Structures are given as C-alpha cells and as structure tokens.
Amino acid sequence: MTTLHAYLFVAVVLFGIGLCGLMLRRSLIAMLISLELMLGAASLNVVALTSLSGASSSVGQVVALILIGVAAAEAAIALSLFVAIQRRAHSIDVEDLSELKG
Amino acid sequence: MNATGLVLGLAAALAIVGALLAVGLRNILHNILGFALSQVGLAGLFLTLGSDFLAVVLILVYVGAVAIAMVYAVMLSHPMDVAPVPRSRLKTAGAAVLALVVAAALWLLVRGAAFPPPSGPLEVLAGVTGHRLVSDYVLAFELISVLLVIAMIGAVMVARSFHGHRARTVGSAPAAAGAPAADPGVGAGEAAR
Numbered sequence: 001m002t003t004l005h006a007y008l009f010v011a012v013v014l015f016g017i018g019l020c021g022l023m024l025r026r027s028l029i030a031m032l033i034s035l036e037l038m039l040g041a042a043s044l045n046v047v048a049l050t051s052l053s054g055a056s057s058s059v060g061q062v063v064a065l066i067l068i069g070v071a072a073a074e075a076a077i078a079l080s081l082f083v084a085i086q087r088r089a090h091s092i093d094v095e096d097l098s099e100l101k102g
Numbered sequence: 103m104n105a106t107g108l109v110l111g112l113a114a115a116l117a118i119v120g121a122l123l124a125v126g127l128r129n130i131l132h133n134i135l136g137f138a139l140s141q142v143g144l145a146g147l148f149l150t151l152g153s154d155f156l157a158v159v160l161i162l163v164y165v166g167a168v169a170i171a172m173v174y175a176v177m178l179s180h181p182m183d184v185a186p187v188p189r190s191r192l193k194t195a196g197a198a199v200l201a202l203v204v205a206a207a208l209w210l211l212v213r214g215a216a217f218p219p220p221s222g223p224l225e226v227l228a229g230v231t232g233h234r235l236v237s238d239y240v241l242a243f244e245l246i247s248v249l250l251v252i253a254m255i256g257a258v259m260v261a262r263s264f265h266g267h268r269a270r271t272v273g274s275a276p277a278a279a280g281a282p283a284a285d286p287g288v289g290a291g292e293a294a295r
Binding site: 004015019024066069081 | 117118121124125130133134137141144148151152155156159160163172176178179193194196197200201202204205208209212213217220230234235242243246249256257258261
C-alpha cells in the first residue's frame with residue numbers, strides 16, 4: 001500500500017461514513033453535516049491525486065479551494081433554509097416535512 | 103519520512119473518529135463538534151500533502167465559520183428538550199450495509215486503478231497556488247466571489263422573508279390574511295387568459 005493509497009483509503013472511509021449518515025439521520029442539520037463530510041472526502045481525493053500522481057499539484061489546490069468556497073455558500077443557504085423551514089413547519093425532521101407526499 | 107507517516111496516521115485517525123462522532127452520536131451539538139474534529143483531521147492530512155495554505159483555509163472556513171453557523175442554526179431551530187426517537191434497527195443496519203457496499207466498491211475501484219507516478223518532487227507553495235488563482239483560474243476565482251455574495255444575500259432574504267410573512271399573519275387574523283393573498287393571484291391568472 002503506497003502513500004497515495006493511504007490517502008485514498010481515508011477518503012473512501014470518510015465518504016462511506018458520510019453516505020451512511022445521510023441515509024440514517026433525519027435531522028436536516030445532521031444530513032448537512034454528512035454531506036459536508038462527503039465533500040471533504042472528495043477534496044481530499046483531488047488534492048492527494050494531484051500531489052502524489054502525475055499532474056501539477058497547485059491545480060489540485062485551486063480545485064479544492066473552489067470546492068471549499070462552493071461548500072461554504074451551500075452551507076449558508078442550507079442553514080438559512082433550515083431556519084425558515086423551522087419557522088413554517090415547527091420542525092426540521094425530514095419525516096415531518098411531508099406536505100408534498102401523495 | 104517517519105515523522106510524516108506519524109502525522110499522517112494521527113490526522114487520518116482524527117478525521118475518521120471525528121466523522122464517526124459526527125454521524126453516530128444522537129445529540130446534534132455533539133455531532134457538530136465531531137464534524138469540527140473531523141475537519142481538523144482533514145486539515146492535518148492536507149498539511150502532510152504540503153498544502154499548508156489549504157489546511158489553514160479549511161480550518162478557518164469549516165471550524166471557524168460553518169460549524170459556528172450550524173450551532174446558530176441549531177439554537178434557532180432545534181428543540182433541545184425533545185429527545186430524538188431512536189431509529190429502527192432494520193433501517194440502521196440497512197443504511198450501514200449500503201454505505202459499506204458503496205465504500206467497498208469504491209475501494210476496489212481505487213485499488214485496481216493504475217496511477218502514474220508523480221512527475222516531480224512534491225513542492226507546493228502557497229505563492230504558486232495564489233498566482234495560478236489570479237492568472238489561469240481568475241474566472242473561477244471571480245465567480246466564486248460572486249457566488250458567495252449571492253449566497254449571503256440569499257441567506258438573509260430567505261431567513262427574513264418568512265419572518266415578515268409570519269409577522270403579517272400574526273398581526274391580522276390568519277384566515278383573513280390568507281384569503282386576500284389568494285384572490286389577486288386568481289384574478290391576475292384570469293385576466294391573463
């Protein structure tokens with residue numbers, strides 16, 4: 001197992017934990033946390049692959065920085081949406097938010 | 103080399119343990135603390151890859167901003183006195199098995215792939231990254247700043263508009279407030295036809 005594979009293994013484990021949390025948890029905030037874990041695993045993959053294999057490593061850093069920026073914008077929007085949903089529905093449990101269920 | 107390996111192992115353990123805490127614990131505040139721990143571990147991993155600037159940005163953004171914003175959202179929205187209903191064991195096992203299968207498939211894919219060796223020695227400087235950010239990737243850089251401004255304004259609008267809506271309905275009778283709001287919409291729709 002090379003050093004690159006160690007990083008990729010950590011990324012796979014983080015992605016799996018995030019996926020499990022996304023399916024398991026019912027609070028919207030906990031689901032957002034799981035989503036951010038999966039995004040972190042993806043950016044770790046990008047940085048590790050560009051640093052330890054082939055391409056120029058500053059490209060990977062730029063991609064990871066843009067990923068962090070997009071994730072921050074997404075978190076800001078999502079959290080304000082959660083507050084708005086809580087005001088309307090008095091719950092942020094996804095199983096209570098079933099108005100559109102047929 | 104050995105020191106790097108030690109730091110790598112420590113950071114990887116921190117990231118994975120933090121992620122497990124972020125997903126496994128039932129208290130949402132503990133989840134957020136585990137998430138922050140996991141991001142610190144991830145920053146350590148970036149540090150071992152020579153990306154010191156990225157590690158600092160990760161800690162600043164995730165531990166400093168996103169985790170705090172999550173705590174605020176919890177305080178504004180989560181009923182802390184209500185204990186969460188435990189998930190059924192079947193659903194827990196199903197989610198764990200499905201995540202395990204996906205992770206195992208990804209790992210087999212990664213192990214089977216042939217990655218080319220690095221073209222040169224690992225030398226990443228924050229200056230090189232910064233220079234690329236304002237020369238080759240300047241469009242993406244500017245778009246990110248536009249996106250962040252839009253997200254900030256959007257977050258304020260979303261969080262405020264519902265507040266205004268509630269204040270209006272609380273001010274007058276809820277049924278009376280709902281009926282006039284529906285009527286102009288219907289009238290406008292018929293006028294358009």
